[in-house]
Amino acid sequence: MRKLALLFCLLFILIKCEKAPTTDTSLLHLIPQKSAAIIRVPYWEDFSESLKANDPANLLSETNLDQTLLEYSELFKNFKPVDETYLSFVALGDNDYDLALITESNPKLVSKDSVFINSISTYDYEGVSINTITIHDTPLHYLNYNSIFIASTSKLILENAILQNNTGRDPIDASLEKMIKTSNAQRANLYLKGSRFKKLFRTIIPKFKFSSNTTPFEWLAVDIDLNTVGSLQLNGVATTSNDGKQALDLLKNMDPAKSKIASITPSTSRGFISFNYSDWETYRTNLAIYKNAAPKEFKIPFSEYFQSTAETGIIYKENEQLIVSLSSDVETSTISLASVSTEKENFRDIPIYAISDSTFLQKAFGELLDPPAVQFYSAIDSYFVFAKNPTLLKDLIANYQNEAVLANTVSFIAFASKMSDESTLSFYGNTKHLADYISEKVDKKEAATLKDIDFKNYPESFLQLIQADDFTYLNAAVHKINQKKEGSQVVQVASVKLDNDLLSPPQMLKNYRTKGQDILVQDISNILYRINSSGKIEWKKELDGPILGKIKQVDLYKNGRLQYAFTTPSHFYIIASDGDLVKPFDIDYTDKITQPLAAFDYDGSRDYRFLIVQNDNVTMLDREAKKVDGFLYKKAPAEILQEAQHIRLGNKDYILFQLKSGKLEILNRRGETRIPLKEKFTFSNNPVFEDSNNFLVLETDGTPITISQSGKITRQKPKLGAGFQFDKLNETEASLVENKLIINKRNQEIELGIYTGLHVKYASNKSYICVTDLQEKRVFIYDDKGNLLPSFPVYGASKIDFGALKSSKDLGFTTQGESDSVIIYQIN
Incomplete structure (x- = not known):
């Protein structure tokens, strides 16, 4: 796999060069001895055009490698080979290479451009003229001699070729010669020298470390097939x-x-x-x-x-x-x-x-x-x-x-x-x-x-x-593979073992850097863990008690960097993403906090209001942890049953409290009664929902009750029945009674089990319905039409949290695995 990357990379220099036919392997005797890689092109122009049109080859066109090779190819832009051509990378040191282009002479090979011609200087070596021109501060040398053309960034390569011709010496590697003569003469070929392969590879990926210094092979010869625009095929043999x-x-x-x-x-x-x-x-x-x-x-x-x-x-x-x-x-x-x-x-x-x-x-x-x-x-x-x-x-x-x-x-x-x-x-x-x-x-x-x-x-x-x-x-x-037919898979990304058993199900919270999610979870020793989307525990923090309800995310400094806000029975915490406490939100309370923290951002201005509930007492704090004196609702007429809610209908804000006495308080921003209600309710464990510009309350027997903004109360039918679960988000609603699941009025029976955590989540522009069977430890996720997603159910032992996992587009979820572990799943 690692070696394949190099084979692709060495090809890009050819995309910038040009021209056509005939095959004559006698040129291989001029290949420099220290060549680490050699490219042989029988039909230069055809290969160049195929490479330009090949999609896989062009994927790396913006990389530094391609830009470097583009600079190299600029050196040869004034030469137009007609016959078979060899391009050789000649080792100078560990990370440096000279280039040599070898082909047969032809009348049109060297550009006749006057600027180019007038810039050439010439010197004589052993009776042969060697020409030199500087291109982008790099000297390039070339010669035409005995029907042979050689251009190189090194004088020494040309001089050695002249000496070799004059003395009759033939330095060709016999193994390389055999490889070249048996290669497919109709295709471009790539040859790699095994003894120099690793050093050549590290010029492309400098920080890569090989496990040993052993030479992998003597020579590797590869035929390059670019005949299909959406495919890059390499076939070859190693000796x-x-x-x-x-x-x-x-x-x-x-x-x-x-x-x-x-x-x-x-x-x-x-x-x-x-x-x-x-x-x-x-x-x-x-x-x-x-x-x-x-x-x-x-x-x-x-x-x-x-x-x-x-x-x-x-x-x-x-x-x-x-x-x-x-x-x-x-x-x-x-x-x-x-x-x-x-x-x-x-x-x-x-x-x-x-x-x-x-x-x-x-x-x-x-x-x-x-x-x-x-x-x-x-x-x-x-x-x-x-x-x-x-x-x-x-x-x-x-x-x-x-x-x-x-x-x-x-x-x-x-x-x-x-x-x-x-x-x-x-x-x-x-x-x-x-x-x-x-x-x-x-x-x-x-x-x-x-x-x-x-x-x-x-x-x-x-x-x-x-x-x-x-x-x-x-x-x-x-x-090229058509991805449209790919069905979804549910892949376990990680199973993260905690120091102790979980205290409550894990929660996914936004990572403002990656736009994906992190997982926060607390164990029975009150240790809070932050786990990244790959399953790495990034930090732990000891708290003074169990977190009440859900952790909220806030942006106290209005700079996009989110913090975690929550209460325990005796403390109000706001913690930064690195695990540090955010002062002054490290507040102790003598009297017990009885409900989860409510955090309101009325206008999306991030001028937060935090509500602390202690039985029937209510304290509102601002984003500087100061009491909001203008909020008049200091004490409820009875104990508050659930987390306070903020619902916005039209341009009006409503703050809601469910009381143990059965009363529903609906207030304005100042804590004054906005909708007076005389009727009392037998509240279930559900919050109040927004429903078509009204409020929706569900009683313990599943009776749905709508309350208009004028205070009109309407009891609806049918009842869901005792032991129901219900959730609603925007236009999507779901309910579950025993094994009867209803999603947007579509009824279906599911297997009997002990179900928990029915809730609706919105992610990637779609609504999903999640539920867990604790008896069989199975997680189910449905779409808003009531269809179970492919590959479900999967293993899970608690209510799940669901959303974009590693980025804004990748869906995933988290749940409890074993009693002391958190599972992270990704939906592919």
Whole structure:
């Protein structure tokens, strides 16, 4: 996967150059000895035009790499090759390269432009004229000699070519010559020198670190297929020195097979690498030779385990890795690990084991796959999955059980159909996630450019290595995939373990930087956690008691930076996004606070009013924590039952209090009665809803009551019935009684269960209805027409909170998992 990026990058210099036919491989004898990469073009103009028209090739057109190569290509703009042409990148040092363009002379090759001609200076070397011109402060040298044309940024390259011709010396690499002569002469070809590959790669991604300094191959030859505008296909072959010491020698005599790792890879993964080995002993022999050991005496720990498996790979999560082995004999695999395994916990009926040897997979596959050290594993059907912590295993188990795996996505299925059915080593990458990963390895400007590239039409990239006939064949591609047919998947992003059990369901709150959401949750020790959308705990804060109701978000300083506001039974807190207290909102109360904090922003001006309720006493504070003397409602005639509400109908503001006496107080901003009501109500646990410019109250037996702004009270039919749940948001309403779910007057029966948390949420311009079955621990989400969303239900043990997760467009939700864990899901 990492190597594929380089193959794409080296092509962009050609998009700026020009012209046409014939094939003559005699030119290859002039290729400089220290060439790290060589591009051969048989039909220059055709290739240039194809590259310009190829959509995948143009995705990176705004990157620093392309801009640098554009500057290089400007050096050659005055030359128009007609015949076969070689473009060589010649190593100068670790991160510096000269360029050389080699082709046959023709009368129209050099521009006749007078400005160009008059700027040329010439000197004689061994009887041959070498011309020099400076372009953008860079000297460029060229010669026409014996029907050969060479242009280069280095005088030495030209002088060596002249000496080579005069002395009859031929420095051509025999392996390269063989590769070039057997390449597809009708296509452009790319050749990479194995001994210089890693240094060349780091000129593109400077912060990348290879796991070893071993040379991967001797030469890699790639045919470049640009015939389809929406596809970039690379096919080629790699050679090794046959001494067993290069990385690809580890694949010798390994028959290809169909990879199955995609069937357990979560669909949000950055990618995977997979190695198929039907004959473990052949691989063990290859590894022995690679390590200078005698094959008959070379031992690998847990050989019985490896002999019972046929495929091992690495799944790359955002910042973590898991190792997966596919077992062909689960019983033998289990027995072979028993001596180093201790069961630690059980997650959804699947045991999670601690393993005492954390490096045995590294000893077997360190040179080929570079696996991490592991401390835990689980057996899931025929897969053995290893990770450094149980949380990674739980996420994978959850996604596997929810069928939210790569092999089930429409885009992967479409892409895989274009690749070979069988491979020896395969690399898969999600292009967007891969770009995000690479952006961490380059400078900030380049990182920003990469993150802005829209990969939605090219979601996948693939590279396969297929061992056959003593060669390693390469097959790599980026294809345009139609995303319209993609069905939604519910993917578990993270399962976050807290220090203690949850006190209340987790809540999603806006992250003003990312425009996505963070998760806030409190445990039974009154510790408040902030967790980002990827599942990382960013901070913890100890509070003096349980948070009452929902946390509110406010913008006290009117600068877009949001804070968290809430009360406990004895305290009023406002906390900044970094976890620090916002003074002066660190207020102790002697008398118990009995209802959640109410925060009003009447006109959207962020001149907040905060209401503190202590039984029947009401205190209103402003955004500076000062009492609002103009608010006259200081004491209610009875205990207040719920959080105070602010409802705006037309241009009028109403403040509402439900009282234990059954009275509903409807006040104005000053705390004076705005709508006097004589009738009393048996309030349910629901708030008062807005309904067609009226107020809607629901009594305990489910009787709906509307109250007009003039004070008219109307009791409606039918009653919902005892034990009902109800919610309403704008024009969408939902109710649930036992197993009868009604969404916008559409009735349906659902399975019997113990349901909680019915509520309506609005996100991405749509309304959704959420509910959780506590008996079976299942979460359901419906659209506003009453249709259950695809891939639901999924596991969840509490009311959920739902909204845009990682950005303003990505939907997701959070719920309780185990008693001490928070689950974050993303809907793809």
